[in-house]
Amino acid sequence: MSLLTVYSENEPGTIILQTEQPEQIAGALREINVRFERWVLPVPVDPDAPAEQILEAYRPYLDRLMGDGGAGTADVIKLAPGNPNAAAMRAKFIQEHTHTEDEVRFFVSGEGSFLIHECGRVYDAHCTAGDLISVPASAKHWFSFGDEPSFTVLRVFTDTTGWTPYYTGDDISDRFPAI
């Protein structure tokens, strides 16, 4: 289940807002220019299907998104339990950072949390299958997928250099473990 939890940046223990309602999640995130949508296919696609098949299934959504946002390309990444690179990937994304382009992700299966630090608040957006999230360029954020990651995700991007994380040096992610 998708879940948004909002905190004051100085009070990790105090929840300002918590909701599972997609429209409320989208509305709260829109205030900080983060796009959130639920994409529902008439027929489910196998998350282990070839990348081309997954991309084709979501093509109408992707075309609309790319038309709105100008992003040009999509690919598929999978991370399964037991992946030996999981710890290194986790370390790369768990510290607060920014990017030079929007970070656009769609969860075909599995789950993960984007924590966005904007306007004096921390927005913990726990995403599950069917969730699209777009974190705008320059927005401070980090990504948490727990100790045993399991997801298939679409990445929508213009240039792979946009994936480079620029660390802020703030240790705030230590104080806000993802739900």
Ligand SMILES: [Fe+2]
């Ligand atoms: Fe990021």
